[in-house]
Amino acid sequence: MSQINLLNGKNELTFMTNHAQSPQSRTSLVILAFVVLGGCFGNAFCIDAVAHSRADLVMTYGGAPEVDGMIEVGEYADGNSITFPTAGGDCVVYYKHDGVNLYVAFDVPNVDPASGVQLLIDSDFDQASLPQPDDYRFNIALDPPSDPADFGENRGTGAAWSALTSPVDWFGAYQVYSGFWQAEYAISFVKLGLTAGSATLIGMAFCNTWTTTWDHYWPVGASGSVPATWATVESSDNWAPSIGVVFGQTPTLDGDLTPGEYADADSLNFDTAGGQATVYFKHDGHNLYLAFDLPNTDFASGMQVYLDTNYDQANTPQTDDYRFMVQCDPPADPADFGENQGTGAGWSAWSPSDGWSGAYQVLQSRWQVEFEISYMKLGVSAGTDQTIGIAFCNVGTSTGDYYWPATSDGLDPSSWGSAAALDNWEPSVNVNYASSPLLDGMISAGEYDDAHHTTYATVGGSCTVYYKHDGSYFYVAFDVPNTDPLSSIQLFLDTDYDQAELPQPDDFRFTIKFDPPVDAADFGENQGTGINWSAWGPPVGWSGAYHVFLGYWQAEFVIPYAKLGITAGTAQVMGIAFWNGWTSKGDYYWPADIDWMNPATWGVAFSSDRWDVVTATPEQLDLDPVILQPKLLTGNHPNPFNPRTVIEYMVPQPGRVKIVVCDMIGRQVCKLVDQPQDAGSYTVAWDGRDDNGHRVASGVYVCAMEAEKMVDARKLVLLK
Secondary structure, eight states, X not given: OEEEEOOOSSOOOEEXXXXXXXXXXXXXXXXXXXXXXXXXXXXXXXXXXXXXXXXXXEEOBXXXXXXXXXXXXXXXXXXXXXXXXXXXXXXXXXXXXXXXXXXXXXXXXXXXXXXXXXXXXXXXXXXXXXXXXXXXXXXXXXXXXXXXXXXXXXEBOSSSBOOOBOOSSEEEEEXXXXXXXXXXXXXXXXXXXXXXXXXXXXXXXXXXXXXXXEEEEESTTOOTTOGGGSEEEEETTTTSOEEEEXXXXXXXXXXXXXXXXXXXXXXXXXXXXXXXXXXXXXXXXXXEEEEEEESOOOTTOEEEEEEETTOOOOSSOOTTEEEEEEEOOSSOOXXXXXXXXXXXXXXXXXXXXOSEEEEEXXXXXXXXXXXXXXXXXXXOOTTSOOEEEEEEEEEEETTEEEEESTTOBTTBGGGSEEEEETTTTOOXXXXXXXXXXXXXXXXXXXXXXXXXXXXXXXXXXXXXXXXXXXXXXXXXXXXXXXXXXXXXXXXXXETTOOOOSXXXXXXXXXXXXXXXXXXXXXXXXXXXXXXXXXOOBOOSSOEEEEEEETTEEEEEEEEEHHHXXXXXXXXXXXXXXXXXXXXXXXXXEESTTOOTTOGGGSEEEEETTTTOOOOOOTTTTTSOOOOBOSSSEEEEESSSBSSOEEEEEEESSSEEEEEEEEOTTXXXXXXXXXXXXXXXXXXXXXXXXXXXXXXXXXXXXXXXXXXXXXXXXXXXXEOO
C-alpha cells in the first residue's frame, strides 16, 4: 500500500492505492489531469425519489498533453483532478482543455481483465432522465495489447444508449503497468458543440466498469443511464485559452530580458521556428507588459500581439481591436514598430505605434522583444475586473506563422484567448505577519527580512518600503535615498477601501518630515473631510521615528489596528499609497502618477494572514517536527489570490517532498505534493479547494513544506 499525491495546476488529492509505481510514472501520478470536469471534487450524489446533491467541477485552460496513455511528469500540472473509489483503491482523474479539445486522463488502481473506463458527457446540459442525442459514453476497454477494438462510443437515442461504434472526433490511448493502468482521452470541441469564449455548461460522470467488484461511478451513486445524476461542469475561462496578468515591477523597455526582470511575471510557452518561444506578462497598474524570448532570428520575421480590448469576441476586427507589430530587421529603428486597428471588416493600414512602445534585441540564434501597452490604449481602468481578448504570433519565419492560441485566426477575434488581471489591474502590496520591529527610525540588519517590500523611483535612486504586521500593529518602514531639506515621507491609507474620489473620514495621510534634529513637530496627520484633507495635526493613536545617515534617511511608522479599524482574523483590504514629497526635484509617488486627493487612484494592501498571528506548528501541519529552514518556499503569486495561486518552491537535495495547505489553527486543508523529487526549482498551484474538492472560505491559510528534514512555511490569502 502506498500513498500517492495528485499534484496539478489547481488541485491535489491524496489517495491510497495498492499498485506499485513504474519508474516512468512514479511521480507523474501526481500530475495527471482530467478535462471536462473542473475544480470541485467529491460531493457525493444521494439519489432517491426526492432529490440529489450536485457536485460541480471547474475546467481550466492548459497545454495540450501527448495522448499516449501515459501520464508523464508535469503533463497535467496545469489541470485539475478528482478521485473516486474503485477496485484496488482510489482512481484519479485529471482534466483540462486547450481551447480546442477536452483532455481527460485516468490512473486506475487495478488491472481487472476486460474492465474499462467510461467517460459520460451531457454536452448540452439538458439533464434528461434518459440518454439523449446530445449525450455520449466514451469507452476504453482494458484488453491488452491495445488495438482499435478497445475504443468506442455510445450515443443517446432518447430512450437508451445506441450500439457501440468506433470513435468519432475523439481518440484515446492506454498503458498497462504492474497492478494499475492509465488511460487518456482527447475529445474535440466540435464533438461536444463547445465554442471557445462561451459560458457553456456540460454534464459529466465517469465509471471504472466491469471490475471484480462491479461498476464504480463518480459522482458516487450516479447512474450511467440518467444524465440528470451527473456532475455539472463549467469552464473558469469560458473554454478559451487564458492568461492571468499579475502586478509586478516596471521592467526596463530595452528588448533585453535581463535575469530577474520578469521573475514577478507569469509566463507560457508556444511552438515556433527553432523550438519553443516563451512569453512573459505582467502589469504595473499603468501598463501591460509582454516580453518574448524567440528561438529564431529569421530576417524580416516579426512578433505580433493581438488585443480585443472590450472582449466582444467579434468575428472580424472591430475598432476596439489592435494588432501591434515588432519586426526583426536590425538595426532597430522606428520603422520596425507599428500597429493596425480594426475597421469592422478587416485591419486598417499599417501606422506608427501610438499609446504603446516596443524594443528588441538580436542575440546569437534568438531574439527578444518587449511590448509596453498603456491602460489608456487598452481602455483598462485600475481597480476593475476587465477581461481582454489576446493572441500573439511569431510571423514570417522560415517555416511560416506560429500563433498562440495555436488555432487563432488573426482576422477573427472570437478565436483568440483571454487575459484578466488577478488583482484587478491595480498595484498591490501584501502585508504578512512577522516580528515586531524596534521603533527607532533605523532599519537594522535583519529587522525587516520577514517583511514584504516595494521599491519606487525618487531623488537619489530607488526608495524601498517595507511593510508587515504583528497581529496588533501595522508597520511601514522607508529607506529614502536622499536628504533633501524639508522633504517628507507620507503614507496614505484608505482604511475601508471605498475608493472614493475625494478624501473621506476613513482616509488618512500620515507624515514624517525630514527636519533634523528630530522633534514632535516632524510628525503629523491629516484626515479626510469628504471634500478635502483636514488641517495638519499631531499624530493621533500612532507613532513614528526617523534617523539620518550620510546621504540618506530612514523612517518608520507604527499604526495600531484600532486606528485603522482592522480586526485580527478578518480579510480586510485597504487602499494604500506612498509619497516622498517636497524633494529638490519634486514629488515621487507609489503608485506612480496617483492623485493624492483621489483615493480611487491608490493601490491595494492585503494582509497575507488575515491580520492575525500565525501559530500553526510543524506537528499541526502534518509534518515531522524538524528544524525550520528558510527559503524552501520561495514565493507565490498572486497573493492575495482568487481563485488560483502558483507556489514556487526549491528542493535543495533529492528526496521526498511534502507540501500541504492548512488553516490558521493547523488543520490540513489540502495536500499539494507528497513524492520524491530531484533537486531543483518547482511550482505547484492551489485553487482554494480542500482535499474533498470543496471551495474553501476566504481567509488566511498556511502553506508548509518538508524536504529531507527541512521545513518552511508561508501564508496564502484567499479573497473572494
